[in-house]
Amino acid sequence: MTTLDGRLLHDVRAHLGDADRTAPPGEADVAAALRSTGRVLGSDALTDLARAARAELVGAGPLQPLLDGPGVTDVLVNGPEEVWVDRGDGLERADLAFPSPDAVRELAVRMAAVAGQRLDDASPVVDARLPDGTRLHAAVAPVAPAGAAIALRVLRQATFDLETLAAHGTVPDPWLPVLHGLVRRRANLLVTGGTGTGKTTLLAALLGLVPHDERLLTVEEARELAPVHPHVLALAARRPNVEGVGEITLADLVRGALRMRPDRIVLGECRGAEVRELLLALNTGHDGGMATVHANAAEHVPARLEALAALAGMTRAAVAAQSAAALDVVLHLRRHRGRRHLAQIATVGRTEHGDLQVAPVASWHGPGAETPGTGTGWGALRERWAS
Template sequence: MTGRGTSGTGTPGLSTARVAASAPEPRSGIAPGLLADVRTRLGTGPAGPPDDAAVAAALRASGRVLGSDALVDLTRAARAELTGAGPLQPLLEGPGVTDVLVNGPDDVWVDRGDGLRRSDVRLPDADAVRALAVRMAAVAGARLDDASPVVDARLPDGTRLHAAVEPVAPAGAVIALRVLRQAVLDLPTLVAGGAVPPDWEALLTGLVRGRANLLVTGGTGTGKTTLLAALLGVVPPDERLLTVEEARELAPVHPHVVALAARRPNVEGVGEVTLTDLVRGALRMRPDRIVLGECRGAEVRELLLALNTGHDGGMATVHANAAEHVPARLEALAALAGMPRPAVAAQAAAALDVVLHLRRRAGARYLAQVAAVRLADTGELEVHPAATWDGPGSGGPRAEDGWQSMVRRWSAC
């Protein structure tokens, strides 16, 4: 198969989408001729993804006679084709959807929080799958073709795109879309929904109000960001929160939140703003608390340094399989920043107070462990569970060594 890819201009929006206009489009609810007309009209406007009003105006300017209902439907379809996921867009907008995966034209899967299920969405053929992947990459300001057969980018709405084409994917293009939804639930709602045991609500509230430094851990899709946002809602309203994320997911119910989002490099390899840059910059923005949405690389060094220089009450999330595995995860991440193991242990033990570990089982996401962070006599970093819960329907949580001392220290705050 010959290369049919395209390179973007580095600015997500219609300018990059127009580059891919010559590629075959998957079937959608809008005729190819009308879509091309709308693309041309929008391409003459300002840069950036068009909103519904701009798309609707372009549709009306095309000269077609459209009723109000038809205009709404066509506007949605046009936006999906121009700046969204085309025929996959309705799946992404479905309630509770976390992932949409395309393994082939007749092999589309969706996860609504209860595991993967095959979808009835079909694409015409393998060429249509590749064309869709190429177009979404262009909209995201990235490149996908034979010379650059893998892309990891974000669509304008924040959806995470990972796609591969031949020769990396010999059977044809594959697409993985991860939906990022802003987390807005508060702590009482999580308790009422069975994600947090009622016995732990007072402790969690005390940890936040007492300005403990918290690390929220768990696997993919366990609800780390949701719990983090709920905890931020407990922060007193007179405090200034600085949140640092790859793409904004945190939307805490709080009056003073300054959100910073990382920026990927464009196709020329310039313009990148990393999480490390943002954490370092956040220190100069008069924060009362610094919050790192997800710690996944060398930015862990900046986080530990911040939490060790008077910026208490900070929070972050980290992927880990269990609370006991957090030391190994921190060491691996800090190694990317050149930190030796003893320095990681000393810095983490001084910076972190409590680890909150989440699990997901049978579609249920719940807080499974509350653990204390300490430096062992051997100089090793230890994360010791103080209480464990097996989730909804399993009975109450089990207290372990250190639980009572943790409750005495933090619940009264």
């Protein structure tokens, strides 16, 4: 990245600080600020400096080129000489170092401030979003003995359609009619998997199958879903500011979504007490809803839902009753050696003792494996949803 001298960056910051704005400055704003300094710059130099200045002001500073790299999902800083990057094939050491532990801390504090959060000795851990949606988690001393640690997760909007995913080996061809039928016949779907398994990507592809005369309402922490659909209303949660006020939670947005005439309600990621609002919404006639949840396997979904619902004060019996009535099918994804694939299709019901049960009816070991295996219940699922 092009380097900036301190005086020039100070002048740019001063110019942008004088402007009346409600959103972080874009590259055009930074370029205008650079021109206002009176420096004579060619078009290429101006573009490079504008990009570098914006990274220093509202981005990830020297880490920005790594975040902008193709396929990058995560950038991690364990210390001044330990910078790691994941380009989709696992972590590898980056050719980048900071001059000192103080430089890592300064960057972490500055990014937290840009995200409207506080990071200091009194509040040494922060979880926030940068203006471009990048997820920031950082810790400073005394929590981080090395001085500071930074973890950045890249937000990339998912725009693949289902057929493209099948062509890339994410979804087996024999399952395509079932997936099309689940969306067409308005099944309530839960897409599950671990971190980085492609849950949001599959969810966006499924939303692209929704008929174009239906209104989609998506609720997310930061917008990642970008389905190819003409009528999408996207709502994003807001974290509290440094004074601890102004928070708008996912639960707030799901409750509000019911009053906005949605044909389908979609929760980008359910990982807290908002599961109660989701289950209530799907139990009030809003068929065709979808959400994602972290889980290690389809069979583990009941335990995961119970843990999340406990945060909302729901009993195990209430979770079982609400989930069995609200959810139809679980689609579970796995990632193996950098390849993501739809590994299980499962149905949702209750055991004879009344407990919540998620029972896999088909499984696949990924690209290069044999034809997907099917078990008890697969025929009934196909007859109900794919016919």
